[in-house]
Amino acid sequence: MTSITAAPAPSATTPQQAPRARRTDAKAGWLFVAPFAFFYLLFLIAPTIYMIVSSFFNTSLVQGGLGSFAGFANYAEMFGREDFWSSMWHTLQFTIYTTPPLVVLSFVIAVLANRVQRGQWFFRLAFFLPYVLPSATISLIWVYIFTPDTGLWPWLEQLVGLSPTAVLADPSLAMVGIAIATIWWTIGFNFVLYLAGLQDIPRELYEAAATDGATPWQQIRFITIPLLGRTTTLLVLLQIIASLKIFDQVYLMTQGGPGISTQVALTLIANVGFTDNRIGAASAASVLLFIVIIVIAVARQLMERRSERSA
């Protein structure tokens, strides 16, 4: 630890004034960091450690303390449980349903919006406003739209000559319904990131291409898409991480049902922890989910650093 802390040697200060300035700096530094560090240690680091520790114990909500030592039993149980794997599969399913539309659609919308110079406020309102709404509002709206018989969705299906479906009540369609609501809700985030990326592309590139006779489509294909590659990678990774943490829409729209057809990792964890009162087992599942998220988050950091270096 000391080797890390000793690393920053300020080269700017002259030798004479360095020791004193550094000592006051040190005191002030810790005082400034202290309030945040207090909450950080108490509500982020401590629960993380507690989660890891309790995953090796038969901890329960009904009795205090950690309970008896369980070794890897909680992990073995999770790997052996069918609903653990199905919840992982549903999480993956949700990722597969939401990522391509969220990336492709938001790209298209952003490119179009970047070309159309009028009425920017209107597009921002239409695409970005849903993103700031609470998931509870989104869910109430979409459950209502999907209501069998009386909802807007079955009504539109009938209008175009389809037979109406009970989206959220059908095990094979429920996740699609959740995905549609999510795409509608969060596309504004990707839209905004793409718009920011588009701003960074020098206009001269397009002008040069246009002088060479490139059509708008060719400009998009050979300039816009490759230069937004970094944003696309970032958005895909962010979407995967967000999908791993999906809870709200599922809890509010289907409660994991019908059956367990939409149960995802976090609903499983909440059920095992709060309904079955089995903290240890829930912690083991949390740790497993946590590991997957960390792996992807690290990949994201590495990729960002690499593209920053090359930029």
Add this chain to the structure above:
Amino acid sequence: MATPTTARNGVSAAAPAAVRPPAPGKDSTRTFTIVTTVVLVVFAVIWLIPSLYALKASLSSNATAALGAGEVIASTSPTLASYTTLLASGDIWNWYLSSFLTSAVTTVLTVLFASMAGYALSRLRFRGRNLVFLLMLLGIMVPPQVLVVPIFQMLDAASLLNTYWAVIFPQVPAVIAVFVFKQFFDGLPKELEEAARIDGAGYWRIYRQVVMPLSKPVIAAMAIVTFVGVWNNLILPLFVVSNPELMTIPVGLATVQGSFGQRYADIQASAILGALPLVVLFLIFQRRIIEGVAGTGLKG
């Protein structure tokens, strides 16, 4: 919002529409622009339909809403009945109060503590600074959602369940805010501080009277993003608060579906009332919210 945006965060949607020089190859370009506009408007209208439909349903009577989508769309006699019922019942006021208090207090604490930590990490050279930095980097990857079970137990042990603190405290350490502040402070010229130091100002005074006043844009962006994030958080208050009087908007709305049954107009009215403060906030601070969200890269 007349404040100029920084180049880095200058999200194009926020930037005033620049006049593009007319490109050569006029005719095909013009057709392309028209097609572009039409497609975009169609997309936007599709995107507006769910909100507008919810609004229309909320302005119908429960009886009309129960008849189906055709009747909701066709109905021409809007009524505020659902809104007056909800506002008279009192629940929604409790939810507003809880959401407002928890969001406001968390925002103040997060912005204050994160900016202080960001200032120290950016400006002060002290032993252990790199260790703090490294720990923060690790913490950025910990998803709070995964910690809901251990946090519940800790709050239980501290007898904080069913208090506003249970919703506030766990949301204070938003590590990303420290990094956003640090990055912003890194970009401020050192000369101002040095001048203040020669005048005998201490660190606290420099932070308060030199650094913070220069940081208004980033403070505003962080404050709004934090406020919206806490207001919208479902999973934490869902498990740490069970007293209906302390329920925040998302938790309260989660109970609506079950308890309102087929009162569709009431349900949609409560969905809209729950979102209303955020819609107002969005309309006022569009640019700041978009910058903040794009700048922190936070995705639900």
